[in-house]
Amino acid sequence: MMMKILSAVLLPFLGTTVGAGFVFFLKGKMNRTLQRSLTGFASGVMVAASIWSLIMPAMEQSAHMGKLSFLPAFVGVWGGFLFLLLLDRLIPHLHIGSECPEGKDCGLGKSAMMVMAVALHNLPEGMAVGVVAAGWLAGSESISFAAALALALGIALQNLPEGAIISMPLKSNGMGRGKAFGYGVLSGVIEPIGAVLTILLADLLVPVLPYLLSFSAGAMLYVVVEELIPEMSEGEHSNIGTVFFAVGFTLMMVLDVALG
Numbered sequence: 001m002m003m004k005i006l007s008a009v010l011l012p013f014l015g016t017t018v019g020a021g022f023v024f025f026l027k028g029k030m031n032r033t034l035q036r037s038l039t040g041f042a043s044g045v046m047v048a049a050s051i052w053s054l055i056m057p058a059m060e061q062s063a064h065m066g067k068l069s070f071l072p073a074f075v076g077v078w079g080g081f082l083f084l085l086l087l088d089r090l091i092p093h094l095h096i097g098s099e100c101p102e103g104k105d106c107g108l109g110k111s112a113m114m115v116m117a118v119a120l121h122n123l124p125e126g127m128a129v130g131v132v133a134a135g136w137l138a139g140s141e142s143i144s145f146a147a148a149l150a151l152a153l154g155i156a157l158q159n160l161p162e163g164a165i166i167s168m169p170l171k172s173n174g175m176g177r178g179k180a181f182g183y184g185v186l187s188g189v190i191e192p193i194g195a196v197l198t199i200l201l202a203d204l205l206v207p208v209l210p211y212l213l214s215f216s217a218g219a220m221l222y223v224v225v226e227e228l229i230p231e232m233s234e235g236e237h238s239n240i241g242t243v244f245f246a247v248g249f250t251l252m253m254v255l256d257v258a259l260g
Contacts, residue, residue, distance in 0.1 A: 012159055012191045016159040018160060019160040023177050024181065032235065039241060040243065042158040044245040045249070046155075046228070049155065049158075057135070059210070076212065076215040076217070077214045077221070080218020080220070084218075122194075124215070125191055127215075127216055129151055130197065131216060133195065153255060167180040
């Protein structure tokens with residue numbers, strides 16, 4: 001059982017690490033088409049994971065409330081949205097793929113803020129894996145280990161482009177490959193920490209599990225709408241991001257059903 005939990009907890013972090021490792025294989029700036037494709041794919045994965053792995057189980061666990069079974073999901077989604085909105089107001093807003101403006105210093109200070117911003121946005125994703133794993137450990141009938149694994153795998157796939165989108169611009173702005181890779185990896189460390197802390201608090205969290213599941217979904221959907229979709233649509237018109245959104249969405253849908 002411990003190995004199963006570790007595999008689910010570490011998968012998202014592995015995705016970030018592999019994504020950050022792209023900095024060793026790609027030369028120069030990241031191709032705009034590639035960046036749009038990866039961001040669109042990540043958006044699709046996160047939306048599908050929010051629906052099938054988080055919101056639907058939250059409603060299933062609230063079925064005893066009858067016609068009000070939507071309430072915990074409704075409250076949780078809004079809670080997740082407002083939590084991320086608050087974070088965006090409290091910390092300097094940095095789009096993940098932003099380049100350093102000409103004539104400006106984009107050294108350690110901006111890099112640290114970028115990692116902090118992404119890490120804080122990654123916290124709800126780690127909590128999401130932890131909440132689903134905690135539900136499975138508690139014996140919830142609507143949650144299986146396969147659901148936790150599907151969610152972790154989906155987030156890991158989403159983290160591939162995210163790790164790259166952190167490390168590649170840093171390399172383009174003059175940072176060494178090793179240091180840029182380190183920053184990319186660092187942005188994902190918060191996810192396993194959040195997952196483990198959530199699992200350790202499982203006994204306290206089970207009574208409010210539907211709210212926490214949907215809270216994680218709301219936070220993830222906020223990141224998609226506020227960060228990822230604008231990134232994939234920025235600049236010259238292209239449908240490539242939209243196409244890869246569909247690819248990511250359907251892949252996560254298949255994974256959730258096949259593994260669930």
